[in-house]
Amino acid sequence: MIIGILGAGKMAQMLVPKLVSAGHRVILSNSRGPASLEALVEQLGPGVSAAESTQMLVDADLVFLATPWEKTAAAVAAAGSWTGKTVIDTTNNRRGPRPVDLIDIGSRGSSEIVSELLPGAQVVKSFNYEPIPVFAAGLPPEGDSGAVFFSGDDASAKAKVAELIRDIGGEPIDAGTLAEGGKLHGMGGPLSLKLSLLPPKEARALLAAARLA
Template identity: 85%
Template sequence: MIIGILGAGKMAQMLVPKLVSGEHRVILSNSRGPASLQALVEKLGPGVSAMESRKMLADADLVILATPWEKTAAAVAAAGSWAGKVVIDTTNNRRGPRPEDLIDIGGRGSSEVVAELLWGASVVKTFNYEPIPVFAGGLPPEGDSGAIFFSGDDAQAKEKVAQLIRDIGGEPIDVGSLAEGGKLHGMGGPLSLKMKLLAPKEAKALLAKARQVEK
């Protein structure tokens, strides 16, 4: 696939080499324009290019949203129409890792808020529930690890994202809908902050326990 990434920070830079190794092409974009990304593109190597966000959005088969929370609304608005796009939301309503860095969004799931910004898109939440270095070090996995939680409301979009997770060596674990599942593996939820990628069997057991507690 051609995978666009909106935002070129640590999340994007962690994912790009894994996506390229899975034989996907990657288009980076940010608020400062493609010229600001040329050094990064050269560093990341073949299979990576940079475009203005509207062009990226038009060309991409799937888009990964990797923007800081407070810049997300402006960034997605500047990119144009998201109708019909499959979007992986990696954002969290946080300024940093400390408890006081949490941004109050009224008890809603962060991806529910993002989905409202991306009118007409199919949003799938993943790569959001552990610190970035955990994903960086755990994909591709060593041995029986590499379970990756994801959630969303569109079955076809979820299968597309599940295959992408497989392409980079992970084992997709469907947590459910964007509202209910998203809260389980949102940062601070019962599936988050284990500081490692779990084995699939371990991840499924943890999910079953979290769902039982929710009931």
């Protein structure tokens, strides 16, 4: 696939080598334009290019949303129409890792809000519930590990995301709908901050326990 990434920070830089190794092409975009990404694209090597977010969105088969929370609304609006796109939302309503960095969004999950910003898109939440280095080290996994939680409302979009997780060495674990699962593996939820990617059996047991809590 052609994978677009909106945002070119640590999340994007962790994902790109894994996606390229799996045979996908990657288009990076950010708010400052492709010229600002030339050095990074050169560093990341073949299979990676940069484009304006509007062009990235047209060309991509699937898009990772990897923007800081407070810049997300403006970034997705500037990219154009998201209708028909499968979007993996990696964002969290945080400014940083500390408890005081949490941004109050009320009772809804963060991806429910993101979904409203992307009318016509199929949003799947994933890659959000552990620090980025955990995903970097755990995909592909060493031994019996590498479970990756995801959640969403559209079956075809979830199937596409599950396939992509397998492509980069993970075992996809469906946590349910965007509202239910998104809260379970939102940062601070019962599926988050284990500081390693779990074995699939353990991940499924943890999910079952979280649903009963």
